[in-house]
Amino acid sequence: MDLKKLAATLIPDQDLLPLGKYEEMYPPRNLPPKAEVTRLAPSPTGFIHLGNLYSALADERIAHTTVGIFYLRIEDTDEKRKVEGAVESVIRSLKYFNVNFDEGAEIDSPLNKYGPYYQRQRASIYRAFAKDLIERGLAYPCFCTEDELNAVREEQTAQKLITGYYGKYAKCRNLTEEQIYANLAAGKPFVIRLKSQGDTSHKITFRDRIKGEITVTENDQDVVILKSDGIPTYHFAHAIDDHFMRTTLVIRGEEWLSSLPVHIELFKVLGFPMPAYGHTCSLMKVDNGTKRKLSKRKDPELSLDYYRKAGYYPVAVVKYLMTILNSNFEEWERKNPQSDYTQFKFTIEKMGKSGALFDLDKLNDISKTELSKISPEDMYAFLKGWADEFGSESDKAHFADKDYVISILNLVMGIGGKKRRKDIERAEQAAAMICYFFDDTFSPVYEYRFDKDTVNAVLSGFSAVYDPADDNSAWFAKVKEVAASNGFAAEMSDYKANPSAYKGSVADVAEILRIAVTGSPNSPDLCTIMAILGKQRSLSRLAAARVN
Ligand code: GLU
Numbered sequence: 001m002d003l004k005k006l007a008a009t010l011i012p013d014q015d016l017l018p019l020g021k022y023e024e025m026y027p028p029r030n031l032p033p034k035a036e037v038t039r040l041a042p043s044p045t046g047f048i049h050l051g052n053l054y055s056a057l058a059d060e061r062i063a064h065t066t067v068g069i070f071y072l073r074i075e076d077t078d079e080k081r082k083v084e085g086a087v088e089s090v091i092r093s094l095k096y097f098n099v100n101f102d103e104g105a106e107i108d109s110p111l112n113k114y115g116p117y118y119q120r121q122r123a124s125i126y127r128a129f130a131k132d133l134i135e136r137g138l139a140y141p142c143f144c145t146e147d148e149l150n151a152v153r154e155e156q157t158a159q160k161l162i163t164g165y166y167g168k169y170a171k172c173r174n175l176t177e178e179q180i181y182a183n184l185a186a187g188k189p190f191v192i193r194l195k196s197q198g199d200t201s202h203k204i205t206f207r208d209r210i211k212g213e214i215t216v217t218e219n220d221q222d223v224v225i226l227k228s229d230g231i232p233t234y235h236f237a238h239a240i241d242d243h244f245m246r247t248t249l250v251i252r253g254e255e256w257l258s259s260l261p262v263h264i265e266l267f268k269v270l271g272f273p274m275p276a277y278g279h280t281c282s283l284m285k286v287d288n289g290t291k292r293k294l295s296k297r298k299d300p301e302l303s304l305d306y307y308r309k310a311g312y313y314p315v316a317v318v319k320y321l322m323t324i325l326n327s328n329f330e331e332w333e334r335k336n337p338q339s340d341y342t343q344f345k346f347t348i349e350k351m352g353k354s355g356a357l358f359d360l361d362k363l364n365d366i367s368k369t370e371l372s373k374i375s376p377e378d379m380y381a382f383l384k385g386w387a388d389e390f391g392s393e394s395d396k397a398h399f400a401d402k403d404y405v406i407s408i409l410n411l412v413m414g415i416g417g418k419k420r421r422k423d424i425e426r427a428e429q430a431a432a433m434i435c436y437f438f439d440d441t442f443s444p445v446y447e448y449r450f451d452k453d454t455v456n457a458v459l460s461g462f463s464a465v466y467d468p469a470d471d472n473s474a475w476f477a478k479v480k481e482v483a484a485s486n487g488f489a490a491e492m493s494d495y496k497a498n499p500s501a502y503k504g505s506v507a508d509v510a511e512i513l514r515i516a517v518t519g520s521p522n523s524p525d526l527c528t529i530m531a532i533l534g535k536q537r538s539l540s541r542l543a544a545a546r547v548n
Helices: 003-010 019-025 050-065 086-096 119-135 146-158 177-185 234-244 254-270 304-310 314-325 329-335 360-371 376-390 393-398 402-412 427-433 452-465 472-484 492-497 506-518 526-533 535-544
Strands: 037-040 069-072 139-142 191-194 203-208 212-217 224-226 249-253 276-280 283-287 290-293
Touching (some): 003 119, 037 050, 037 249, 050 314, 086 304, 119 234, 139 177, 234 254, 254 276, 304 427, 314 329, 314 360, 376 393, 376 402, 376 427, 452 506, 472 506, 492 506, 526 535
Antiparallel strands (some): 203 212
16 A cells, blocks of 8 residues: 555645654753653643642642643633633633643743644644554544444443454554545545554553552554544643653543553553552542542532632642642651741651542641641731732722721731641631621621620620720729629639629620620630721620610
C-alpha cells in the first residue's frame, strides 16, 4: 500500500510542519537539573473540584520547591462539555487557595513559550504526528459506525472478553487499499486509529512516582487517536503536549492508570521519552460506616465552590489537603506552628498510595486553629472578601464599615483577652456571629427569668446611670448599684451565703442587661459591646427590651 499517498489523502492539511520543526519550536527548557515541570490539564467543564485542587497543590508544590514550572493547559477536545468562563473559574478558584500558575492558558507571563495552551488551537501539531504514524504504517483509518462498534462490544461482553478494538475485532485494521479508497469515495466518515504493535502476553514494569513499581499488561487496543472531526483524543493529545511542553512529571488521578499501557505505546511510537507519572489516589469519605469515593452527585463538599461559598479560610483548606497529601506534614506543622506551609519540604514520594480519607471535621478543626492565629485586620479582609462575593445584602453593608467591624472582631476573636477564641470556623459563621451588632439583623429573643416589673426596673435603672465613658470597673459598679436597689445581691459571696434573702445576684442583673442589649444570655464582655454599639444604640436597645 502507498502509505504516503494514504496519509496525504486522509490528512491533506497544508499547514503542517516537518516534525523536527516542532522540536525546534519547543526546545527542552533551560532549568536547574532537578527542576520539575508539572501541569494541571483540566477540561473546561466549569466544575472544579477538590480532587483538582489536591493534584494542583501537589503539582504546584513540587514545581516550586524544585525551582521548576507549573503551567495550565486546557484540554478542550470535547466541544460538547465546554462551558463559557470555565478557564477563568479554574484560575480564580485555584488562586483563592494560593495555587498560582507560572505559565499557560490565560496566564499573563513571558514564560508562555510552549503554547498555545488550548488543545483545540494545537490541532495541526497532532495532525502532523498522526500523518507521520499513517506514513509509517502505525495508524490507519477506521470506518466502523457507532452501531457496528456497539454490536462488537455486545458480542465481547456476552463472551466475557475484553471489550474494545483489537485483534480480530479490529475490522478496519486490514482493509485493502481499494477498500479504503472506496469508503473514502463513498464519503464515509472515519477516525484514525493506532495500529497497536503490542501483545497482551507481555508485561511491562512501570515505576509510578506515587504508587511505586506497578506491572501492567502491554496494550493491544487500536485506540482512536484522531476523532472523525479531526480532533485528537486525550490519549494522543496529552502525549504530544506533555512532550512539547516539556513536562517532566504528570500528576493525575488513578482513574488514568488503566490507560497507562496505551500511553506507554503512544510515547513509544511517537519516539518521545515518557515523563514521570504519579497517579494520585481518590478522595474517599466514610458514609454510613463504609468508605466510598467522593461523588459529584452526592457530595456538595467535592466542589471547590462549596468551600468558597461557606467561607472556609483558604489556608485552612490548603493545610488540610497538605495533611492528606504528605503524611509527615502534620508533624512538621506541629513543630513549626508559625511557619508558612510553603516552607514544608513537600515530596511526591510521601504521597499516599491508596484512598485518601476526606474528613470534614478535621478540616473544620484546622480552620478554627488557623482563624485563631490571624489578626483582626486579616480577618476583616477575609470576611469582607467573602461577604462581597457570597454574603447577603446585609453582610455586604455590614462589612463596608471597617472600623466598626474591626472593633467587633477585636472583641469576638478575644484579642487582648486571656484566650483567643478558637471556635470560628468559617466566614459564614463569623458573619452570623456578629450580626447582633447591626440593627437590621439584630433579632433578639427576650427570654427573661424574672418578672416584668423586676426586668423593667433593672433596665430603666441601668439606663439612668449608664455612661459610655465608664471603664469596665466603673461600669460594673453601676450594675452592682442597680442590683442592690432592686433586691439583688451586689456581691456573689452575699448571695451564696444567704440566697433566700435576695431575688438573685448581680450576675442575674447582668444577664437581664445582656439579653436586652445582645438579644441572648450569652455574649462576650457586655461593657465592651455597649461601648462598640455606642450610647444611643445601647440606650435604645435597653428601652426596646422592656416587657409590656
Ligand atoms: N483532561 C484530563 C482530565 O481532566 C487530564 C488528565 C491529566 O492530567 O492528564 O481528567
